[in-house]
Amino acid sequence: MIDLSDELLMAYVDGQLDKPQAAVVGRILRDDRDMAYRVSRLQQTQAQLLDTFGALLREGMSSASRAQRGSRPGAGAIAAGGRVLTIGTAGFLLLIGASAGFTTSYYSGVKAKPEAVMQLPASNWPEDIAEFHAFFTGETVGVSAESQSNPDMVKFQLGQLFKSASLPDFSAHGLKFARGQLLSYRGNKVMQLIYLGKNEPLVALYVSAGGLDMPMSPGRFGDVKTMSWSVKELRYVIAADMQPQELRALAAVAQSQFGRK
């Protein structure tokens, strides 16, 4: 029986192994429950660390941004949809707001003013997505000129963007596809796929190009839980206010179905 060190398992959990090494560890984990349990404990601590240090960094940057803007006339909190947003979040939403529409204005992005944009470390994307996702509820999701509810149109756009013409099907989990919308995150196109159920919370899958292969890892922002992973040069975050096990199950469905033609 193969025994792997905690150091190696930690590097696996942190996504620091190269692809062949990670594949070997993944295979061993499938057959060894004891080792899988050790990995799940490492993932628990990792999730706490990501949550804590991610939030500390974001809060520090938001404070700095507020202080900077506070010294300029007209500074203050921005209200959107009845909720008061922090400057950091507003900066992020500005980026999102700079996204092009889903139809004719698809590639005509409007650049946000540099001073209004919060420059977050590029690798914080699962946390940023979770923070952004926290502003969505079932009531706020409608189909607008910038979004698309026709699954075939969305599949077509996915094919154009990511060479993947499939839409994950979560109907076995009581969720139905509601709409797709193209967003912009730090200049990269991100597809947001929203699913709604009768009683289930709003679930969104975010897909973007880029990134080395990374195993699935959990995260959270407030009540929003996330699972993020990267595979075949696409990175994914699935976000919802639901139990991590349920979210992991949806992530597994998305992982198996998304790349399918």
Added chain:
Amino acid sequence: MGYVVEQKSQINSELGLVMPRLNSFAAALTGSESKAQALLKAARNHILSRVSKDRGHTPLALWAFTQTYSIWVSRMKGAPSDRPEAADPRLFQPRSRANDGGASARFAMQLAQLSPQRRATLHLVYGERLSYDEVAEIFGVPVATVITRLAKCHEALAQPDERAQLAPASPRAQGRAA
């Protein structure tokens, strides 16, 4: 001349974006708000005076972390050890987690008990999401040292093992513990 002015202005602008990140790094390293501010001030002066000469092609943030760490080391008496050095736990509790029933406060207490290098390593890996290689470069240590630090952090921060409390340890687990 115009080019130099423009370059300085660009560096100032880039540095403005990096400073909040350096502040969080300095807080993790020093464990004290006031010490972090003092370190940050020294680091900013140092960076501004050296950036055009010494930075080369290193990304500004990575170079700035390295310089800040070097200044912190130079202020220590002798080489910094990996000994725990209690920090202010408030620095490790996000404000947005204040109402979570005390879980984040307990975790912050645990983080505050770690050594400065371990806290800073956690910040760079889980806050900045840098690779182990990049973190090793910042601290000027082998990657193995970074991995060992992280493994020790995980050990110190892990929740109690419920399975170990319920059943006697397996021979494999006992072997590992030994």
